[in-house]
Amino acid sequence: MNSSKKVEVLVGALFLMAILAFVFLALNVSNFSGLSSNKGYKVTAQFNNIGGLSTKAKVTMSGVTVGRVTAISYDKKSFRAVVTMTIDPSFDYLPEDSQASIYTAGLLGEQYISLETGAEDASLTEGSNISLTQSAVVLEEIIGKLLVSFTTK
Amino acid sequence: MSGLINFLQRLGAFIIDGMAGLGRSVTFLISVLMGFKDVLLRPRLLIREIYSVGVLSLLIIFFSAIFVGMVVSLLGYTILVDFGGEESLGLLVALTLVRELAPVLGALLFSGRAGSAVTAEIGLMKATEQLASMEMMAVDPIRRIVAPRFFAGLISLPILTIIFMAVGVYSGYLVGSEWKGVDAGSFWSQIQNKVEFRHDIINGIIKSIVFAFVVTWIAVYQGYHAMPTSEGVSKATTNSVVYSALAILGLDFVLTAMMFAS
Structure with a gap:
């Protein structure tokens, strides 16, 4: 050579x-994951308080990741936070009256959205709105409530 | 009064010298970039330079990547285990390597290994009047000697950085998983969940392209404008490494602030 x-x-x-x-x-x-990362249908939900939720946070059902948070905005009329989630198209059978809650992974972990299934036959599709929501738990609020209950006794 | 005038004169001379140096280096860069078509016409020259700049730097890049990955993994484990967060070790190792350590350390090693060699080679060619004799034969030394080295460096450093990233992450995985017993599944899944291809890896590669441009520019400029004496060549080689290191570290902060601060 x-x-x-x-x-x-x-x-x-x-x-x-x-x-x-x-x-x-x-x-x-x-x-x-190629160019198909944004596939899926979009669902919105209004929350009173989203705590530390950020875009790209997980959306789970029974702990299984079914989608991601894609946008967070603020609704001027209802004065609530609007969270847009993109759900994987293979999960197209989620009941319309599912409930969305914001939880924290672990004690200090990041926040994610958990969906609890409802009982309706109609399922969520592109553009649907989840009306049943539960806001993020804010530690200061809990401490405040505790203090109130201690002092009123 | 005369002290003030002397001071002003020195300041003015310093600024004029600086501007002249800047102008020289930019016009030099433009004429090197104009040599791109000659490099394309004679790719064999480019391949030979990629060999001496890139392939010969591979060994040092490889070994530093292995040891940097292992050290980051070991140190990160010691800190994270106190918080019960050793599953995040993979994320720590991958992000530090991909965003910062691979582009910066790769460029620093590259300027020491390849940039200094290019400066010394061109400077010695000038000192032994090889460049002048080329000009006598109507061969443009910028297009024949400088441009292939410049483009070889520009191509080689991003490639070496990509190899640095992959080797570093894998050696960090070996220490974390095989030695410290972090679960391999959570190691990789944390990385895949949090490291973004476009935001982290592509930005790391963009950093290394910027560093490659600056390092090779400094190296060929210092060599081509070296004093044609043995002392001048040694000074140019030192300057090449020192200026490259300062430029890399300064630019890295600016680029990090632009890319990852928000």
Whole structure:
């Protein structure tokens, strides 16, 4: 093997390694899932208080992730927070009267939305609104309530 | 009074020198970039330079990636285990490597390993009047010597950074999972949940492209404008590494603030 060929082979090997490393990063080290990441139908829900909920937070049912929070805005008329969730299209059978609650994962973990199934036959579709909601638990409020109940005794 | 005038004169001379240096380096950069078509016409030159700049730097990048990944993993485990959060170890290792350590350390090592070599090579060519004799033969040394080295560096460093990221994360996984006993499933799932391909990995690669541009620019400029003496070449090589390191660290803060601060 002459030296010019050796150089070319080694440069080729370097590029191949880079491509393999890039594929490893894309598939194993990040949540890259092609271009289909935004697929799904959008559902909105109004909350009095969303606490520390942020976009890309999980939406779960019985602990199974069924979607992500895609947008958070504020409704001027009802003075409540509007959370838009994108639900995976394979979960298209969620009852219309499902309840959305904001919970915290673990003691100090991040906040997520949990859906509890209702009993209606009609199911949630693109643009539906979840009317039954339960706001995030704010620690200060609980402490305030506790203090009130202690002092009124 | 004369002291004030002397001070003003020195300040003015400093500013004029600085502006002249900036102008020289920018016009030099433009003429190097104009050599892109010559590099495309003779890809063999580019491949030879990618070999000497990229392939030969692979070993040091590989070893530093292994040890950096292991150290970050070990240190992160020690801290996280106190809070019962050792499942987040994967996230810690992946984010620190992908966002900061791989682009910055890769560029620093690259400037030490390859940038200094390019500066010394071009500077010595100038000192031994090889560049002048090329000009005598109507061969433009910027297009024949400088441009292939510049573009080879620009291509090699992002590639080395990608390899740094992958090797670092994997060695962090080996320490965390095989030695410290963090659950492998939660290690990877935390990473996949929180590390975003476009926001984290692509921005890390963009960082390394910026660093590659700056490091190779400094290296070829210092070499081409070195004093044609042995002392001048040694000074140019030192300057190349020192300026590159300062530029990398300063730019890294600016880029991090722009990319990840919000």
